[in-house]
Amino acid sequence: MAEHRYLGKNQPRLAARDIVTGRARYAADEKIAGMLWAKVLRSPYAYAKIIDIDTSKAEALPGVKAIITYKNAPHWKAGMIIPHKHLLSDTVYFIGDAVALIAAETEAIADEARDLIKVEYEELDPILSIEDSMKEDAPQLYPEIPGNVADYEPFANQGMALTQEKVGDIEAGFAEADVIHEVTTVLENAQNPLPPESPGIIAEWNGEDYVTVRGSMSSNGLCRMMNSGCMNLPISKMRVIASYVGGSYGSKHFSSNGLIIHYAAALSKATGKPVGLFYDREEHLTCQTTRMNSIGKYKIGMKKDGTITAIQGEWTGEAGAFNGEHYMIIAVGLISQGVLAQSKNVDISTKIVLTNRQTSGAFRGYGYLENAIHISNALYQTLEKIDLDPVEYFRRNRLKVGDEFYHAYMCSGMVKAAGPDALEMINKGAEKFRWDERWKGFGVPTYEDENVVRAVGVGFCGQSDVGEQLANENVNLTFDGGVTVSCVATEFGPGTRDVMRKIAAEALNVDLSMVRVTDSDSMAAPYEWGSTGSRSTYAMGTAVLKACEDAKRQLFERVAQIFHCPPEALETKDGMVSIIGHPEATVPWIAAIGFNGSITGVGNFGGEYNVLVQQVQFIEMELDKKTGKVTVLEQLCSTDCGQIVNPDALKGQLDGYFPGIDMAIREGMIWDKDGRIVNPNMIDYKTRTWNEIPKHENIILESAADGNYVGTKPPYGAFGAGEPSLAPGIPALTLAIYNATGKWFTTYPITPKEILDALREKEGR
């Protein structure tokens, strides 16, 4: 195992002191001279036409600087693939849709002006469910999207079958099966990512149609790519400067619903002043994005040994009020088939529909969480029929190195798994959790008395996008021995900026304190997506490593001329270069770089889609037989990250598992019959509190360090492990609840009342 100077060892996070002292400035802490405050007047109806809108009283209010309605709004459109959602229009598409934008000198004036705008609506019949969206007589929400079903032909034409998977002969596969079973799962939680910080944006439009956007944006380049076009600007005319981001979990990529940016920018354009728009918690919970709802019908054919002879699926996702990146959510989600249920015969078709509800979007587990639930529910019920322990199933059916699996997103074809092999994480996890001892068979609790019943469950998931997309980073060596990494990585929680810093310190063998990472400012670093899809460590880290190697090559070429030796004979440490084995032949960097000089190394990476980040979770829970309440007693995450970079930061990423289990039993938006969210606050939207945190453990393996890693090598073998921490929790808890109650649940969240009913039914049997 390679010894590293920094990797795998704890150092304080770059942001640590700022965070614990309160110096870290998040969007709403930023101060810009001359900034106006924005507010948005929002629709009280799920679907309506604006008959009349009167802004005269609001405009007359002293301190009001601009009011924009559909009558004077710029002709900007959001939505993909064909843009269809106007910045403002005479039609509103969900409760909370924007009707008017206000900019004023103070927040209070903006608030008051909003209340002075009079709007007359004509209510229309809204679409409030996936099923209703596809009905023949359903209203047609956008002319660009006939039948309310998103069209992905433009991508198919580019050879990307993003939303479909067809391999082998499905009928022949089912004919070979010993058992065939079909399950439909409905995910309608619309779980909110619920970062503690609501989105906040400050936009500054200057006269030459160039916009600078500051605030809570977690993925710099992705945000520019997805939003500049919506404002009729080329990417190069949108500058993004990210503040500290108070949690994102995908929701602040603004990868499809970047309306907050467009609103602030439109008001800045109208007023010629910087404009700050900070959502309050209710706006955040009703107007930003939720997890995508979906219905998944999966049919599995299985042999007695657990081999899946065929898997057929229909998976329909809900975009909500307009369609954005959902095709990517679906495309990434299809990977769950390969990870959970590999088979030679596959036929999965998917659809994305529009409704008059809040839009959905990116949220940790991006599609593969949703599809892992759909597939696991079908899988576990099928396994029960052949009475095969699911852990044993995962051991047998895991993707082994070299196995082919379908990768819809980016590749649209079969990809060979590069590893790591999940066997060890499954075995180590099972051993630590004492699974073999605690698993009593399907439908059998581990313990029961007159008050409680306990049971265990397991869940598994994975994806292979950790190396996704092009990465570009620069590294600058200064004559004093300092290193600047130009990189748009954002400070949003996982410590990705620290990863870049440590990779550079490791590669250039310098003291960590000499390495700095530029702010996440698109003017300070080369264009690239930034932190999204768990790609930071692998994709960005590879580009940083290559940039360091490029810089080192230049440095050594210069020193080689001083010592008249080949560059390969040189090594560097702490700003000095020596001939290997000859410490007497040592010069400082300045000797090669020159006073006042610097060397810039350039690193690029083209993207890889064959390295798997996978996680298995084990859970024991207890049901209160009188109340139906589920208490998670014990939870264990087991994963493999290739090589640990920041041990404590990585641990934190796995410790954040609980929104997964809570999607199964607690969290969700609740709508009334008119399409209004009735729990858009943190009292009624229930999350886990500190005194409900279960006993928890992580197993983090390092396959790269052990040398059994095959395939394209990520930087030092490190590819991260954080994102999948939510996904396995839902199937694990579904299984445990089945073992305790004898009922397979297929809708979420599973409520105490439903559990009590199931227990009664079981007792009656």
Place this chain on the structure above:
Amino acid sequence: MRTEQKEYIILNVNGIDRKFTVGEDRTDVQPSETLAETLRNRLDLTAAKVSCDKGACGCCTVIVDGEATLSCSTLTVECDGKHVLTLEGLEDPVTGELDPIQQAFIDHTAFQCGYCTPGVIMTVKALLMKNPHPTENELKEALAGNYCRCGSHHQVIETVMDMTREEA
């Protein structure tokens, strides 16, 4: 021009007396103004965050006369004559020395995005001021009102329990 004698309040914030007039003018502290607004907007003490604005997340926690207090749900006028301690006040302004809780959070990376952290640290501080060696359950109980989405709970609990044990 008429000069009027305005009502005023004095808050001691991080050891410094701050005087505010009370009234309806923009420069006055309005009777409806929350402590969070005063700290963030008038004193530029932005460590305390307003997240839920409903008393349900603890991100805005500061210490008022020794008690952990939700500044989003406390009126500034109610704090007249009181001592307010914010996260900024834990750092020694001269030496830069940190409170042991802050140092322990750095040393053990007991945070992720850090947005909940000011509230978490102030809640822990208020607890330790009264109870320097809490049990794990007492700690969890004290933090029950602090929302953290990243999942820093385990690391915070380990860090604080280690720290208070070491001191024992």
